[in-house]
Amino acid sequence: MYIFSGDFAFLEIWYVSSSIPNMLVNILSESKTITFSGCFLQFYFFFSLGTTECFFLSVMAYDRYLAICRPLHYPSIMTAKFCMILFCVCCVSGFLCYPVPIVLISQLPFCGPNIIDQIVCDPGTLLALACVPAPSTELICYTFNSMTIFGLFLSILGSYTLVLRAVLRVPSGTGRTKAFSTCTSHLMVVSLFYGSLMVMFVSPTSRNPAEMQKIVTLVYSAVPLLLNLFIYGLRNKDMKDALKKVLRL
Known part of the structure; x- marks a missing residue:
């Protein structure tokens, strides 16, 4: 569990680093600009790392x-060794998913106004900036996002269905409580991460108000890292004891 928690923390650091520093620079500076190549690089790394997290949660x-x-x-x-192999497979799978959508979107003509009304460069915002409608590209991106998110979510759901069946067969209440406690942290992270992803990417982006898109993007890009520190950290007895000492002071 600690190996996976460490790997997950490593992924979270890179995932947040792909968007939050640039967002903070734009908030603090008067010139809120990003280059064409910089936008698509952020697009690639942000969504590749996010997809890697989806694989890793599964x-x-x-x-x-x-x-x-x-x-x-x-x-x-x-x-x-097997844990590291699984981690590497998740990383490779995540980074191989987005080259096709990026190539399709980057080939569209962008003639202005080139104002990205979002905190990151995402497919929906970039498609809205294209000079010509691209329903086929939008359909490909929508289908790809839906299949990836729902496919991995169903694999998580299948694992926990088997876990629930096994736990309900445990005769003692203490044993059931202990079994459920091992899954609580992961379930909280999955609920937060996948809930915001489904709102943002499974529903057509044109139906979501711009302000709602920004809030949801902030939720799945920054909030999970902040909450994961508490969700996983407070499961550790030493962390709990240290926090109690701090609060007493």
């Missing part, structure tokens, strides 16, 4: 399934 759900449903086989299956 892997973490599989880890919880093994820990609860196959506890005797867990140490031999989920070795440190």
Whole structure:
């Protein structure tokens, strides 16, 4: 669990670094500009890292399934080496997903006004800036986002369905509580992350008000990192004891 938590924290740092520093610079500076290549680089890294997180959350759900449903086989299956292999597979899969949408969108003509009414360069905003309608490109992006998000979400749902079946068979209430406690942190992160993603990318972007898009983007790009510090950190006994000492002071 700690190996996966460390990997997830590593991903979160890079994920937030791809958008928040540029957003803060734009807030503090009078010239709120970004180059064409810079916009598409941010697009690629922000969404590739976000997709990698989606894959990794699915892997973490599989880890919880093994820990609860196959506890005797867990140490031999989920070795440190296998954990790193899964992490690398998630990274490669995430970064291979977005070259096609980026190439399709970058080929569209942009004749102005080139004002991005969003905190990051995302597909919906860039498609809205195109001089000509591109329904086929929009449909490809919408279908791709929907298949990726729902496919990985269903894999997480499948893992937790098996976990729930196993937990309900545990005769003691203490055992059920302990089993559920191992899944609480991950479920909270999944609910927050996937909830905002589905609102933003599964529903057609043209139907979402601009201000709502900004709020939702901020939720799935920055808020999870802040909350994950508490969600995962407060599960550690040493962290709880240190926090109690600080609060007493």
